[in-house]
Amino acid sequence: MIEVRDLVKRYGATTAVDHLSFTVQPGRITGFLGPNGAGKSTTMRLILGLDRPTSGSALIEGKPYRDLPDPLRHVGALLEARAVHGGRTAFNHLLYLAQTQGVPKRRVQQVLELVGLQPVANKRTKGFSLGMSQRLGIAAALLADPRILILDEPVNGLDPEGIVWIRDLMKALAAEGRTILVSSHLMNEMAVTADHLVVVGRGRLQADMPVAQFIAQFSGSAVLVRSPQLETLRAAVAEKGWQCTPSGQEGAVVVTGTTAPELGELAAARGLVLHELTPQRASLEEAFMELTREVGQFAHRAPGQPEPADAPVPGQYAPPSGQPDAGFTAPGAPGAGAGQPRGGNDGGH
Numbered sequence: 001m002i003e004v005r006d007l008v009k010r011y012g013a014t015t016a017v018d019h020l021s022f023t024v025q026p027g028r029i030t031g032f033l034g035p036n037g038a039g040k041s042t043t044m045r046l047i048l049g050l051d052r053p054t055s056g057s058a059l060i061e062g063k064p065y066r067d068l069p070d071p072l073r074h075v076g077a078l079l080e081a082r083a084v085h086g087g088r089t090a091f092n093h094l095l096y097l098a099q100t101q102g103v104p105k106r107r108v109q110q111v112l113e114l115v116g117l118q119p120v121a122n123k124r125t126k127g128f129s130l131g132m133s134q135r136l137g138i139a140a141a142l143l144a145d146p147r148i149l150i151l152d153e154p155v156n157g158l159d160p161e162g163i164v165w166i167r168d169l170m171k172a173l174a175a176e177g178r179t180i181l182v183s184s185h186l187m188n189e190m191a192v193t194a195d196h197l198v199v200v201g202r203g204r205l206q207a208d209m210p211v212a213q214f215i216a217q218f219s220g221s222a223v224l225v226r227s228p229q230l231e232t233l234r235a236a237v238a239e240k241g242w243q244c245t246p247s248g249q250e251g252a253v254v255v256t257g258t259t260a261p262e263l264g265e266l267a268a269a270r271g272l273v274l275h276e277l278t279p280q281r282a283s284l285e286e287a288f289m290e291l292t293r294e295v296g297q298f299a300h301r302a303p304g305q306p307e308p309a310d311a312p313v314p315g316q317y318a319p320p321s322g323q324p325d326a327g328f329t330a331p332g333a334p335g336a337g338a339g340q341p342r343g344g345n346d347g348g349h
């Protein structure tokens with residue numbers, strides 16, 4: 001278990017983490033969500049003892065990271081996938097890590113197989129795409145078979161197949177009872193990956209709840225409905241006080257303020273024929289943006305401090321820095337060819 005208690009981190013006038021408290025339970029995937037600059041990476045670094053908190057604490061199995069005996073056997077982390085020695089081969093990079101952690105050499109082969117990098121095991125990592133580097137970073141995180149995994153934007157740079165692969169891998173690891181904290185700025189991706197969500201904005205906690213509850217609370221209030229009796233349906237919807245907005249499709253409107261079951265029941269009660277009734281999941285991403293927009297995109301500055309000149313518009317996402325490695329398919333990778341993402345895949349945008 002990871003426990004973050006009243007955690008604060010200030011960098012000069014910038015408050016990156018602002019009295020943040022949450023716990024990460026074993027046996028499930030906890031998605032750590034927030035727009036760029038929300039404080040996710042800083043929180044992860046604080047949990048991993050790579051930075052000192054201004055105040056508050058971050059505990060792993062009840063202890064600060066630095067007090068854990070043999071910490072790498074407890075916690076595996078992927079922070080900066082590119083932070084590897086480019087002159088080393090993938091195998092040698094992992095072997096070096098294994099030797100420093102007292103991990104047997106055969107485990108290097110095992111994790112290379114697990115992440116599907118065996119065919120390029122003897123290639124220098126400087127030629128690796130971002131997606132291959134992510135796989136190598138995940139292999140390194142898994143090397144000492146830790147019970148806790150902390151992954152910062154692991155889908156960054158992965159192609160759709162790679163995204164499905166990492167999703168399946170995380171689910172399998174959580175099913176083994178491991179504790180998994182995975183950050184993302186993509187709501188739709190987390191909605192299909194995580195069991196539980198911790199949402200931050202400007203370093204502050206915005207939501208801490210099961211994904212199903214988040215979806216029920218923040219989406220589903222819009223429904224696309226298609227009917228050959230659209231005008232009669234519109235009138236019935238107006239009577240209920242729900243709103244009709246154009247759908248951009250002929251014969252269909254988007255109704256807000258209700259759910260698909262309620263709207264279906266209304267149509268049935270009035271004897272109206274429906275050809276389609278679809279909850280609008282896109283509103284989940286919008287709800288997330290709205291939730292985080294309220295507090296702005298940036299860590300807050302002291303009064304009078306200007307925003308950085310190159311800052312993106314608050315409430316909008318800056319795209320992740322990595323490019324999808326469309327060309328790389330890991331032969332034999334677990335989950336390879338497992339089909340299409342189960343909806344909500346943003347492909348890294």
Ligand SMILES: Nc1ncnc2c1ncn2[C@@H]1O[C@H](COP(=O)(O)OP(=O)(O)OP(=O)(O)O)[C@@H](O)[C@H]1O
Pocket residue numbers: 011014015016034035036037038039040041042043185298299
């Ligand atoms: N070492 C540092 N020195 C100064 N400011 C920092 C430092 N690290 C982070 N920050 C600031 O703290 C805030 C939170 O950054 P952080 O990287 O933790 O956010 P994030 O949610 O991980 O964003 P992203 O998705 O872009 O990685 C940002 O305003 C960032 O500029």
